[in-house]
Amino acid sequence: MIKTMNKKNRAQAMVEYMVLMSLALLLLSVILYLMLSHISGSSIELNIDTAQKSVNRLRDKSDFIYLLGYPSKTETRITIPSNVERFYVKGDLILMRVAVASLSDKSHTDVYAVVRGDLEADFSSICSPDCTPGNYMLVIEHNPPPADTINLTVRNV
Numbered sequence: 001m002i003k004t005m006n007k008k009n010r011a012q013a014m015v016e017y018m019v020l021m022s023l024a025l026l027l028l029s030v031i032l033y034l035m036l037s038h039i040s041g042s043s044i045e046l047n048i049d050t051a052q053k054s055v056n057r058l059r060d061k062s063d064f065i066y067l068l069g070y071p072s073k074t075e076t077r078i079t080i081p082s083n084v085e086r087f088y089v090k091g092d093l094i095l096m097r098v099a100v101a102s103l104s105d106k107s108h109t110d111v112y113a114v115v116r117g118d119l120e121a122d123f124s125s126i127c128s129p130d131c132t133p134g135n136y137m138l139v140i141e142h143n144p145p146p147a148d149t150i151n152l153t154v155r156n157v
Contacts, residue, residue, distance in 0.1 A: 047081035054078035059113035066117035073141040082133040089121035121152035
């Protein structure tokens, strides 16, 4: 009789141990999921902030060169984050389309700036067709009259 009670006690202890471990694993899974979603959100916010800083830097430098007039010229370094889908200049608009992926769908946000003058640029070395993340040196120069436009070119480093 004593031997059977030991087996019952051991079996009950094992079941309790398995229930306790299951609850601990469930709690750990929830914590890991929350941490990973927070890290993913922080990464997306960082990429949007980097894109905003690059677009603002281009806007400020382009406005500066536009106000100085021909033959003004300067250089600036910009950073293209890893999730940029599109980067282009048209007229007085500088635009970076940044992917904002979630678990359920894929969406994007546009980071843009409007400058004082008309811009001309060819960013095919950065985005052709997919954008390559990294640091790029851009030359910003005022074109001679009568064009009165600002030319943005990627300088090979």
